[in-house]
Amino acid sequence: EAGVVQSPRYKIIEKKQPVAFWCNPISGHNTLYWYRQNLGQGPELLIRYENEEAVDDSQLPKDRFSAERLKGVDSTLKIQPAELGDSAVYLCASTGESSGNTIYFGEGSWLTVV
């Protein structure tokens, strides 16, 4: 069974440019998370989806970040415009009843803003 797939793995952009990350969760997982992880720190939740509904986006900086999961399967996370402080790893994760609420993470998208 395929795991959580993310792309791109690595992205380097100049500040003020836009960037988008894509995530395809494990098949059948209704819950999808986007996390941000800075070096040496734990993951910070940005947004959680239950199917296509964003049920927790309280930590998402809505002035520059947006996310969507239109059909309740794959999801995109966008930053526009990017700032230097956005440099981090953006982790997508999914879970569902089939996995007993265990969260499975993708490899992450490593963003460097210069």
Add this chain to the structure above:
Amino acid sequence: GQQVMQIPQYQHVQEGEDFTTYCNSSTTLSNIQWYKQRPGGHPVFLIQLVKSGEVKKQKRLTFQFGEAKKNSSLHITATQTTDVGTYFCAGRRDSNYQLIWGAGTKLIIKP
């Protein structure tokens, strides 16, 4: 707001020595999960504890959940180089599905 405090931030051990990391929550948790993240990798699920006072073992790893369901620990016996990485706890509240992550404990094996 609710926090999960994890200590220590780093632990340096000689190969063969034991390692322990502790998590403490300000509120009662419905369950707690433990993850391992290798350098350059992503968090990988290790185990979930649900019951008060629960103890689970995976080979050299022993996980405990406190009686009050506010604290947890992970103990590794006789560390090996393959144990290197950062160990995170993540607690879930009763009121919703929000998962609160500790800051992680980085296990470093001294050469």
